[in-house]
Each structure stands twice: as structure tokens, then as C-alpha cells.
Amino acid sequence: xxxxxxxxxxxxxxxxxxxxxxxxxxxxxxxxxxxxxxxxxxxxxxxxxxxxxxxxxxxxxxxxxxxxxxxxxxxxxxxxxxxxxxxxxxxxxxxxxxxxxxxxxxxxxxxxxxxxxxxxxxxxxxxxxxxxxxxxxxxxxxxxxxxxxxxxxxxxxxxxxxxxxxxxxxxxxxxxxxxxxxxxxxxxxxxxxxxxxxxxxxxxxxxxxxxxxxxxxxxxxxxxxxxxxxxxxxxxxxxxxxxxxxxxxxxxxxxxxxxxxxxxxxxxxxxxxxxxxxxxxxxxxxxxxxxxxxxxxxxxxxxxxxxxxxxxxxxxxxxxxxxxxxxxxxxxxxxxxxxxxxxxxxxxxxxxxxxxxxxxxxxxxxxxxxxxxxxxxxxxxxxxxxxxxxxxxxxxxxxxxxxxxxxxxxxxxxxxxxxxxxxxxxxxxxxxxxxxxxxxxxxxxxxxxxxxxxxxxxxxxxxxxxxxxxxxxxxxxxxxxxxxxxxxxxxxxxxxxxxxxxxxxxxxxxxxxxxxxxxxxxxxxxxxxxxxxxxxx
Amino acid sequence: xxxxxxxxxxxxxxxxxxxxxxxxxxxxxxxxxxxxxxxxxxxxxxxxxxxxxxxxxxxxxxxxxxxxxxxxxxxxxxxxxxxxxxxxxxxxxxxxxxxxxxxxxxxxxxxxxxxxxxxxxxxxxxxxxxxxxxxxxxxxxxxxxxxxxxxxxxxxxxxxxxxxxxxxxxxxxxxxxxxxxxxxxxxxxxxxxxxxxxx
Numbered sequence: 001x002x003x004x005x006x007x008x009x010x011x012x013x014x015x016x017x018x019x020x021x022x023x024x025x026x027x028x029x030x031x032x033x034x035x036x037x038x039x040x041x042x043x044x045x046x047x048x049x050x051x052x053x054x055x056x057x058x059x060x061x062x063x064x065x066x067x068x069x070x071x072x073x074x075x076x077x078x079x080x081x082x083x084x085x086x087x088x089x090x091x092x093x094x095x096x097x098x099x100x101x102x103x104x105x106x107x108x109x110x111x112x113x114x115x116x117x118x119x120x121x122x123x124x125x126x127x128x129x130x131x132x133x134x135x136x137x138x139x140x141x142x143x144x145x146x147x148x149x150x151x152x153x154x155x156x157x158x159x160x161x162x163x164x165x166x167x168x169x170x171x172x173x174x175x176x177x178x179x180x181x182x183x184x185x186x187x188x189x190x191x192x193x194x195x196x197x198x199x200x201x202x203x204x205x206x207x208x209x210x211x212x213x214x215x216x217x218x219x220x221x222x223x224x225x226x227x228x229x230x231x232x233x234x235x236x237x238x239x240x241x242x243x244x245x246x247x248x249x250x251x252x253x254x255x256x257x258x259x260x261x262x263x264x265x266x267x268x269x270x271x272x273x274x275x276x277x278x279x280x281x282x283x284x285x286x287x288x289x290x291x292x293x294x295x296x297x298x299x300x301x302x303x304x305x306x307x308x309x310x311x312x313x314x315x316x317x318x319x320x321x322x323x324x325x326x327x328x329x330x331x332x333x334x335x336x337x338x339x340x341x342x343x344x345x346x347x348x349x350x351x352x353x354x355x356x357x358x359x360x361x362x363x364x365x366x367x368x369x370x371x372x373x374x375x376x377x378x379x380x381x382x383x384x385x386x387x388x389x390x391x392x393x394x395x396x397x398x399x400x401x402x403x404x405x406x407x408x409x410x411x412x413x414x415x416x417x418x419x420x421x422x423x424x425x426x427x428x429x430x431x432x433x434x435x436x437x438x439x440x441x442x443x444x445x446x447x448x449x450x451x452x453x454x455x456x457x458x459x460x461x462x463x464x465x466x467x468x469x470x471x472x473x474x475x476x477x478x479x480x481x482x483x484x485x486x487x488x489x490x491x492x493x494x495x496x497x498x499x500x501x502x503x504x505x506x507x508x509x510x511x512x513x514x515x516x517x518x519x520x521x522x523x524x525x526x527x528x529x530x531x532x533x534x535x536x537x
Numbered sequence: 538x539x540x541x542x543x544x545x546x547x548x549x550x551x552x553x554x555x556x557x558x559x560x561x562x563x564x565x566x567x568x569x570x571x572x573x574x575x576x577x578x579x580x581x582x583x584x585x586x587x588x589x590x591x592x593x594x595x596x597x598x599x600x601x602x603x604x605x606x607x608x609x610x611x612x613x614x615x616x617x618x619x620x621x622x623x624x625x626x627x628x629x630x631x632x633x634x635x636x637x638x639x640x641x642x643x644x645x646x647x648x649x650x651x652x653x654x655x656x657x658x659x660x661x662x663x664x665x666x667x668x669x670x671x672x673x674x675x676x677x678x679x680x681x682x683x684x685x686x687x688x689x690x691x692x693x694x695x696x697x698x699x700x701x702x703x704x705x706x707x708x709x710x711x712x713x714x715x716x717x718x719x720x721x722x723x724x725x726x727x728x729x730x731x732x733x734x735x736x
Contacts, residue, residue, distance in 0.1 A: 011613025173558040177551050211562045222675055227665025230573060230675075236586040236668035241576050245569055320665045 024108035031376035033090025044078035056465040058453035068449035069137035076140035088260035101184025106177040117167035125160035128153030144231035172206035186521030193501040198263030201291040213249035247298035261396030270347040273338025286323035293320040317367035344418030349398030355391025380440025410490030417481035424474030432467025435460040500525035580690045616645035617722040630705035646688040
């Protein structure tokens with residue numbers, strides 16, 4: 001082809017580092033997102049280990065109260081704002097253009113801008129540890145008046161989160177335009193891969209909810225620095241106002257954090273069950289339903305404030321369990337009667353389904369207002385959030401990494417190490433977080449640094465700490481597998497898994513321009529159609 | 538090779554769709570600020586809220602003059618009309634008409650900003666004088682910043698128009714800047730209504 005000759009005309013080759021810094025290629029930006037977010041997963045994980053070490057025994061003085069407050073605040077902030085939310089942008093960046101058969105995102109340079117807003121924000125947020133008064137310590141929820149009383153690290157946190165929000169807002173607009181307008185011929189909306197659909201709904205939530213968080217943070221900043229009275233009852237303000245605006249973003253944000261994970265699982269399960277996804281359209285409408293209902297349940301975080309309409313928000317919270325339940329049946333129906341194999345990505349996907357189910361059930365349980373009054377701000381809630389965000393999202397992240405590793409890096413991760421990773425992480429996860437249910441029912445409040453010996457919480461806390469360290473240990477086989485993979489040549493074929501979607505129709509890794517040619521798209525499984533030809537119809 | 542999916546579809550361009558989505562996020566940002574204002578106002582025992590004796594001794598009083606902002610409102614609405622005139626002119630290929638529309642809109646926008654700054658100097662309360670002052674300066678301040686951004690946008694478009702970059706077929710930036718301008722206009726009308734008119 002004539003195009004092959006073009007690079008040879010140029011005598012100048014940029015150094016590889018500059019190539020990465022100046023890239024506008026969606027695949028390279030996707031990889032940068034993955035490196036960045038996995039780095040902060042490690043940072044947030046280390047902070048979690050500090051939290052668990054402090055809580056391992058009663059009356060512990062491993063870290064002081066002030067340091068503890070900073071550590072759990074920054075653990076949550078790193079995991080939510082610097083890991084889970086942007087890691088989906090990483091997968092989305094790499095995969096969405098490939099899955100819809102496009103050459104790149106709609107706005108490649110805005111895409112680069114979205115990524116490059118992250119490192120300064122991450123640095124700013126963590127620079128709080130070196131300023132007077134320390135890092136933000138009001139919890140990731142930054143409730144007033146607590147968030148009014150802390151040091152300058154809180155202001156740095158506010159600015160960092162606003163910048164991260166801008167990044168995800170413009171990124172969301174980019175994803176939406178890409179999926180609405182850049183699809184290959186034949187790729188109708190209802191033939192888009194499920195992962196794209198979940199990214200689409202996620203992008204809509206980000207576009208519409210994140211600016212509200214920006215407004216809330218701006219108000220908090222004005223209150224802290226310019227004498228504003230938004231959240232100060234002395235001047236006619238209202239502390240519950242913060243909770244309302246904050247959760248108006250942060251509840252949809254939990255769907256921002258889980259929907260793409262559901263998408264990844266819905267890509268993996270059909271491939272290793274050798275069946276199409278059971279109920280494709282039902283899954284799409286369930287995703288849209290979760291997105292829509294997601295805007296009407298924020299006040300279930302505020303039942304005990306006494307200033308929200310309990311029956312409405314309780315009912316809506318039960319309602320959102322319905323589309324979520326639909327998805328569980330989608331996944332079970334996909335497995336049902338399938339010719340199932342269990343490579344590592346499949347293990348993580350099944351781990352997701354089972355753990356997310358527990359997280360969904362204990363979430364619906366707390367949707368009942370009287371139950372919530374008893375459980376509010378106890379470790380039961382901590383158990384719930386980790387069953388959906390770790391048992392859900394993090395399992396999906398690793399499932400996705402094992403599944404797309406051959407496509408992204410052209411090499412396969414070692415299967416034995418992968419299975420060891422899964423088993424250690426699955427056991428460690430349940431040992432770490434299941435006891436928190438019991439601790440919560442026993443009345444242990446969240447966010448306390450020290451508990452008395454007489455409370456009787458030590459044994460379960462020690463167990464939980466052991467589980468947390470087991471999760472940390474599970475990363476060792478993963479890292480060995482990654483190093484081993486990078487020591488091998490790129491030997492992966494286009495489609496090592498016999499998968500369904502278009503990203504497997506090009507080389508591994510794909511060329512800069514993605515596709516030499518595309519197979520015809522006549523269903524949501526164009527590669528299956530291409531492999532089996534007319535016999536399938 | 539034709540199957541790359543990069544060819545743009547019929548109808549709206551990618552940039553225009555992206556811009557409309559950006560505007561949607563802006564609407565939600567102001568939505569958040571407005572929601573805070575409504576919640577604060579609904580919760581207040583009286584509006585404007587009562588002042589402390591110290592504040593009264595300092596000469597604070599929570600009142601707004603309507604006349605100047607009413608004139609400003611008229612100016613901003615007029616500038617929206619002239620901005621739309623610029624779009625209609627370039628749609629017909631009339632570069633001169635578009636330039637006049639852009640110039641007048643830009644000038645009216647600057648007059649609006651100047652009037653708002655002058656109005657700030659005439660007020661007898663500050664941002665830290667009760668939730669009334671906080672919401673007033675936050676809402677009008679963020680709106681003013683958006684007017685300034687919009688004026689900058691129109692200025693860039695005007696410079697490009699002077700360079701003859703726009704034609705009847707190709708004038709997306711003009712349309713985008715006009716949409717942005719209408720957006721800040723509509724936000725102002727809402728602000729003027731709730732801050733100045735509804736007692």
C-alpha cells in the first residue's frame with residue numbers, strides 16, 4: 001500500500017517519551033489512563049493497608065487520629081476519583097473506537113486534554129500531605145461543617161476534584177459524540193457492543209451530574225475562603241444543602257463507577273460461554289433504566305437527616321434494584337447451557353457477578369428506611385460499598401485487563417499466575433469485607449481510628465485486616481505475570497479468544513489507524529458472523 | 538478502506554454536537570447553583586434574611602435596585618438579537634452584515650459587564666453578609682464570568698471574520714458562539730427574575 005512509504009519520507013524521529021507525551025492516539029491515551037489509574041490503585045491500596053493496620057487491634061496507636069482521618073479520606077479519594085472513574089475512561093478510550101469500527105475518538109486533542117488534566121490534579125490532591133495541616137481529612141464526602149474546619153489541604157482537594165470533574169465532563173462529551181457519529185457502516189445503535197452501551201450511559205451521567213459536583217465544590221470553596229454562608233446556619237445557610245448537592249452527583253457517580261464494569265463482564269461472559277449475551281436489548285434498557293433512576297435516589301444517603309421525603313427515596317431505591325436484577329438474569333441466562341471454559345478473565349467475570357450480587361442485596365437491604373436508620377454510618381455501609389466497588393468494579397477491571405491484555409500489548413498473561421491471583425484476591429476480598437457486615441450490625445461506626453477493647457470488635461477486625469493483606473499479596477502473581485509477559489515477544493494473533501466484537505478484527509496490538517478493513521456488521525457479533533459465515537444464519 | 542467509519546454523517550457536525558453537549562453540562566452547573574439558591578431561600582425564615590445588630594451598625598442592608606439591572610437585561614437581550622442577526626447574515630453569505638452583528642453584540646456584551654461591575658460598587662452588602670449576599674455574588678459572579686467568556690469567544694470569532702474565514706457554507710464558529718451567547722442570555726433572564734423581581 002502507498003501509505004506504508006509515507007513515514008520513510010520523514011527523516012526525523014521523535015524520542016519515544018515525547019511520542020507518548022504528545023500523542024493524540026486513543027489507544028496510547030487509553031494505555032496512559034490505565035498506567036495512571038493503576039498507579040493510584042496501588043497508592044490507595046497502601047493507604048487502605050494503613051487503615052486496616054490501625055484497626056487491627058483495639059486501642060491501637062499505630063497512626064494518630066489526625067493522620068488516620070487524612071489516610072481514610074485520601075484512600076477513598078484516590079480509589080474513587082483517581083482510580084475507578086478514570087480507569088473506565090482508560091478502557092473506554094482504548095476500546096470504544098475499536099469496538100465501533102472507528103479510526104479514533106471524535107476529538108483526539110480534547111481526548112489528550114482530558115488525560116493530561118489528571119496528573120496535575122492527582123499531584124495537587126496528594127501534595128496535601130506535605131502542607132501545614134496535612135491532606136484533606138473530612139472524608140471523601142467532605143460534609144460541612146467538618147469540611148470547613150480543616151487545613152489548606154482541603155482547598156487543594158477541592159481544586160483537584162474540580163479539575164478531575166472537568167476532565168471527566170469533556171471526556172464524556174467526547175465519548176458521546178464518538179458513539180453517536182463515528183460508528184462503522186452497519187453498526188447501528190442496537191448492534192453496538194454492550195461495553196459501548198455502558199460507556200454511553202456512563203458518559204451521559206458524567207456529563208449531567210459532574211457539573212453539579214463542580215457547583216457544590218465551588219460553594220464549599222467560597223464558604224471556606226471568601227466568607228460564604230452556603231453551609232453555615234449562622235448566616236442563613238444549611239448544612240444539609242451540601243449533602244443534597246453532593247449526593248446529586250455522587251449517587252449517579254456510583255453508577256459511573258459500576259456500569260462500565262458491567263459492560264466488561266457482559267463482553268467476557270458470552271465469549272467464554274460460547275453464546276450470545278442473553279437478552280441484549282433487555283440489558284441495554286436496564287442500563288438506561290439504571291442511568292435514569294440514578295438521578296432520583298440520591299437522598300437515600302440522607303435518610304437520617306430528617307429533611308428528605310423518606311417514602312419516595314426509599315421506594316426509588318428499591319426500584320433501581322429491578323434493572324440491576326435484570327442484569328443478573330442476563331448474565332445467568334448467558335451462562336445457562338453454555339459451553340463454559342474458565343480462563344482467568346472468565347473467573348474474574350464470575351467473581352464480579354457473585355460478589356456484586358451480594359453488594360446489590362445488602363444495598364437493597366439498607367434501602368428500607370427503618371433498617372437504614374439502624375445501619376447508617378456503621379461498618380455495614382462500608383461492607384456494602386466495598387462489595388459493589390471492589391467485588392464489582394475492581395474484579396471487572398482485572399477481568400478486563402486479563403481479557404484485553406493480548407489485544408493491547410500483544411502478549412498473553414500467564415494463566416497459572418492469573419488463576420492464583422484470582423483465588424488469592426477472591427478469598428482475601430471476602431475475608432476482608434464480609435466481617436464488616438457483622439461489625440456494622442454490632443454497631444461499629446465507620447471512620448473511627450480507635451475502638452475500646454471492651455467493644456468486642458477486635459477478632460473480626462483482625463480477620464478483616466488479614467484479608468486486606470491477602471489482597472495485597474494477590475497482586476504479586478499479577479505483577480510477576482505482567483513482567484513475564486513483557487519479557488516475551490508480541491506473539492498474539494488477532495483474535496486469541498475467538499471473541500465477538502470488532503476490536504478482535506485487527507492485529508494485536510492494532511496499527512495506528514486501527515483497521516485495514518472491517519468485516520461486514522450484521523449483528524452485535526460481527527466476528528462470530530465472519531468466522532461462521534452463512535451457517536450461523 | 539472506505540469502511541473506516543471516519544466519514545462524518547449527514548446533518549449536524551461532530552463539533553456542533555460536542556458543543557451542544559458542553560452546553561448541557563453548563564446548564565447542569567448553573568442548575569446546581571440555582572438549586573442551592575432555591576433551597577436556601579425556601580429554608581429562610583424571611584427573605585432577605587434578618588441581619589445581626591453588628592451588620593446593621595456597619596450599614597449593611599440587603600436591597601437591590603432594579604432600574605440599572607433592568608436596563609442591562611434589555612442590553613443583553615438586544616445583543617442576543619444582534620448575534621442571531623450575524624448568524625442569519627452569514628447564512629446568506631453576507632460577510633459585512635455578519636461583521637456588524639458581531640461588533641454590536643461584542644460592544645453590548647462589554648457594556649453589560651461594565652454595568653454589572655458598576656452595580657456591584659453600589660450595593661450595601663458583601664458576599665459574607667448572610668446567605669443572601671453569598672448566593673447573590675456567586676450566581677451573578679459566575680454568570681458574569683460566563684458573559685466575559687462569551688465576549689472573548691465573540692472577539693475570537695470577530696477576528697476570524699475580519700480575516701474572511703466564514704462563508705455561507707462554513708460558519709460553525711459563528712453559530713456556536715451565538716448559541717453560547719443565547720445561553721448566557723437565558724441564564725441572566727432567569728437570574729434577573731429570581732434575584733430582582735420575585736420578592
